[in-house]
Structure formats: structure tokens, C-alpha cells
Amino acid sequence: MTVHDTSLPGVFVIEPRVFADARGFFLEQYHAARYAEAGIAAPFVQDNHSRSRQGAIRGLHFQKRHPQGKLVAAVRGAIWDVVVDLRAGSATFGEWEAFTLSDEAPRQLWVPPGFGHGFAVLSEQADVVYKCTDVYRPGDEGGVVWDDPGLAIPWPVDKPLLSDKDRAYPRLDALGADDLPQVAVS
Ligand SMILES: Cc1cn([C@H]2C[C@H](O)[C@@H](COP(=O)(O)OP(=O)(O)O[C@H]3O[C@@H](C)C(=O)[C@@H](O)[C@H]3O)O2)c(=O)[nH]c1=O
Numbered sequence: 001m002t003v004h005d006t007s008l009p010g011v012f013v014i015e016p017r018v019f020a021d022a023r024g025f026f027l028e029q030y031h032a033a034r035y036a037e038a039g040i041a042a043p044f045v046q047d048n049h050s051r052s053r054q055g056a057i058r059g060l061h062f063q064k065r066h067p068q069g070k071l072v073a074a075v076r077g078a079i080w081d082v083v084v085d086l087r088a089g090s091a092t093f094g095e096w097e098a099f100t101l102s103d104e105a106p107r108q109l110w111v112p113p114g115f116g117h118g119f120a121v122l123s124e125q126a127d128v129v130y131k132c133t134d135v136y137r138p139g140d141e142g143g144v145v146w147d148d149p150g151l152a153i154p155w156p157v158d159k160p161l162l163s164d165k166d167r168a169y170p171r172l173d174a175l176g177a178d179d180l181p182q183v184a185v186s
Contacts, residue, residue: 001028003007007097009090011083011115014071016110024094027106029073030131033093038060039070040110044131051076052121052128056161059118060144060169067113067181069133077123078102080156084116084144088177089185096151100126114183116144120157142179143169 004013014035016027036042046068052058059082062068072081077117084096099109100122111117146155146162148171 001004001034001038003104003137008083008085008092008095008097008115010039010066010110010112011078011097012040012110013099014038014110016032016047016108018106028117029129029186030071037069038110040071041112041133043092044071044133044137046132047127047129048132049127052126053161054121054124055157056121057118057146057155057157058163059146059166060116061118062114062181063134063137063140064142064179066140066184067136067183070111070117070130071108071110071123072101072117072119072128072130073106073108074101074103075127075129076133077126077128078104079119079121079123079128082117082118082153083109083111083116084151084172086116086144086172086181087114087183087185088112093153094151094172096153098153114185118146120155120160122156127181142175142181144175146184148172150174
């Protein structure tokens with residue numbers, strides 16, 4: 001596998017080694033020792049799978065007191081995956097980057113604890129799977145509204161399909177210190 005740095009510290013794109021043959025392909029989604037060597041914090045304690053329609057946007061999400069690291073892949077279809085640095089005191093606080101993840105050119109995105117995460121669905125449908133370093137705690141959920149003008153993320157969808165929860169999240173500049181992910185910045 002090849003690990004690529006991004007503009008955000010600790011956020012990596014992982015290109016797996018793909019073994020293609022007449023049957024199709026094989027790749028390793030996770031290998032504890034190799035991912036640890038790449039700086040991807042484990043252990044992972046929850047695996048998720050969501051399916052979404054074209055134009056859906058899920059995000060921007062995080063957990064406050066129990067931030068989750070997420071290792072994200074699109075195993076069917078294509079998504080435009082966004083990661084935002086929400087770590088108070090970080091030199092790149094409020095900065096974001098987007099990556100296309102798809103089943104045609106498989107790669108994974110490592111979203112470290114303390115970053116907001118969301119994605120838009122580019123294909124007719126997309127199946128997204130991700131491993132998490134902490135479990136889901138409904139009372140601990142936090143979010144920033146997807147179309148926060150301060151972030152000005154150019155989502156590649158015209159009429160986004162959103163959950164009521166995501167529509168109601170506040171802008172980043174309305175969040176206080178207690179509303180942000182509680183992580184130490186080194
Ligand atoms: C995230 C999650 C949701 N749920 C339930 C709660 C709810 O009834 C239903 C749908 O939840 P949501 O609308 O929050 O799902 P969704 O909008 O897909 O939330 C996810 O978005 C992406 C971008 C992330 O980064 C994830 O961490 C997570 O926040 O599933 C769980 O049981 N476990 C989980 O881990």
C-alpha cells in the first residue's frame with residue numbers, strides 16, 4: 001500500500017495494492033501492523049456501512065468528548081469525501097480538503113480523531129464502509145452545517161439530500177470550546 005500525505009496534518013490517503021486478474025480484483029482493506037506503521041491509530045472498535053443515493057450529503061460530523069478516528073472507503077459507487085480540522089488550537093483549524101473515493105480506483109481516507117467528516121454521493125448509489133476508533137455515542141454527536149459560508153465547501157451536488165439533523169447543525173463560528181472535539185493538539 002502507498003500512504004499519501006494531504007494538506008492537513010495526520011490526514012492520509014491510502015492506496016491499497018490491488019491484485020487484478022481474470023476474476024476481478026483482491027485488496028486488503030486493513031492490516032493492523034502496516035496501518036499502525038503508517039500512523040493510523042488503532043484499535044478500531046466499530047465498523048459501519050451506509051448506502052446513499054446520488055446527491056445525498058452526510059455531514060459534517062464528529063463526536064465531542066469521544067472523538068472517533070475513521071478509515072473510510074467507498075466500496076460501491078463514488079463519493080466526494082470532506083475532512084475539516086476542528087481541533088481547537090490547531091494551526092489548520094477550520095481548513096478542509098476533499099477527496100474522491102470510488103470503487104473504480106480504490107483508496108481509503110484516514111480521518112483522525114478531532115476532524116469533522118462528511119461526504120456527497122456522486123454515483124447513482126454509494127456504499128461507504130468505515131472503521132472507527134471509538135463507538136457511536138448518540139448524546140456525544142456534534143456537527144457543522146454542510147453549507148457553512150465560513151468553510152465555503154463547493155459541494156458537487158445541486159440539490160442535496162439531507163437528514164433533518166444535518167440541516168439543523170450550526171456554523172463553525174457558532175460553536176464554543178465545549179462543542180468542539182476534545183483532542184489535544186501536539
Ligand atoms: C453513525 C451511527 C448511526 N446510528 C444510527 C442513528 C440513526 O438512527 C441512524 C442514522 O444515523 P445518522 O443520520 O447519524 O447517520 P450518518 O449521517 O450516516 O452519520 C455518519 O456520517 C458520516 C459522515 C460519519 O462520519 C459518521 O461518523 C456518522 O456520523 O443510524 C447508529 O446506530 N450507529 C452509528 O454509528
